[in-house]
Amino acid sequence: xxxxxxxxxxxxxxxxxxxxxxxxxxxxxxxxxxxxxxxxxxxxxxxxxxxxxxxxxxxxxxxxxxxxxxxxxxxxxxxxxxxxxxxxxxxxxxxxxxxxxxxxxxxxxxxxxxx
Amino acid sequence: xxxxxxxxxxxxxxxxxxxxxxxxxxxxxxxxxxxxxxxxxxxxxxxxxxxxxxxxxxxxxxxxxxxxxxxxxxxxxxxxxxxxxxxxxxxxxxxxxxxxxxxxxxxxxxxxxxxxx
Numbered sequence: 001x002x003x004x005x006x007x008x009x010x011x012x013x014x015x016x017x018x019x020x021x022x023x024x025x026x027x028x029x030x031x032x033x034x035x036x037x038x039x040x041x042x043x044x045x046x047x048x049x050x051x052x053x054x055x056x057x058x059x060x061x062x063x064x065x066x067x068x069x070x071x072x073x074x075x076x077x078x079x080x081x082x083x084x085x086x087x088x089x090x091x092x093x094x095x096x097x098x099x100x101x102x103x104x105x106x107x108x109x110x111x112x113x114x115x
Numbered sequence: 116x117x118x119x120x121x122x123x124x125x126x127x128x129x130x131x132x133x134x135x136x137x138x139x140x141x142x143x144x145x146x147x148x149x150x151x152x153x154x155x156x157x158x159x160x161x162x163x164x165x166x167x168x169x170x171x172x173x174x175x176x177x178x179x180x181x182x183x184x185x186x187x188x189x190x191x192x193x194x195x196x197x198x199x200x201x202x203x204x205x206x207x208x209x210x211x212x213x214x215x216x217x218x219x220x221x222x223x224x225x226x227x228x229x230x231x232x
Contacts, residue, residue, distance in 0.1 A: 043206060045223035091158060102149055103221060105158045
């Protein structure tokens with residue numbers, strides 16, 4: 001079965017500091033995508049970053065980057081220069097195998113950026 | 116970019132009544148729609164997957180007669196909560212997938228907060 005695990009229910013970071021959110025997953029597929037989504041208090045799901053498993057280079061989007069370790073099935077999210085607007089619930093997600101490719105989500109990490 | 120409009124954003128209904136939630140893809144064709152349910156401080160749980168023009172596939176434990184899903188066109192999918200009860204109170208989110216929608220295949224609606232009293 002494909003699973004996504006986030007072991008940090010809550011984290012906090014000082015504004016302008018760096019924080020890393022952890023995610024591990026399990027899949028039998030060799031080619032797949034991994035996602036990090038952000039859900040602020042508005043509850044709108046916002047795509048933060050995506051990683052393609054066949055790419056060795058870690059994905060980067062401005063202040064957001066990932067540390068993708070395929071052999072270890074680890075996919076952590078690093079947020080640099082944290083801003084107050086980064087306060088949100090963060091979900092790691094993996095598409096399930098099959099034709100529909102539904103996303104399965106981790107349990108989430110509530111990140112609070114402190115002023 | 117691709118947008119999915121979800122309405123209503125919040126609704127309060129009386130126990131025993133039915134509520135319909137709509138998700139519309141505004142600038143792409145949503146061949147597949149995923150419906151999720153989210154309880155406070157919890158993750159998104161997939162309820163069902165629907166493909167345009169065919170019956171929805173429900174996840175184990177989700178009552179298909181209570182949560183009616185219609186995906187009659189490539190731009191509209193609806194979720195109807197029938198004979199709602201307080202335990203159905205939750206946050207419901209749709210996610211559309213289709214050709215040319217960007218977002219790497221998944222575009223989320225803004226969600227509907229349902230409160231059954």
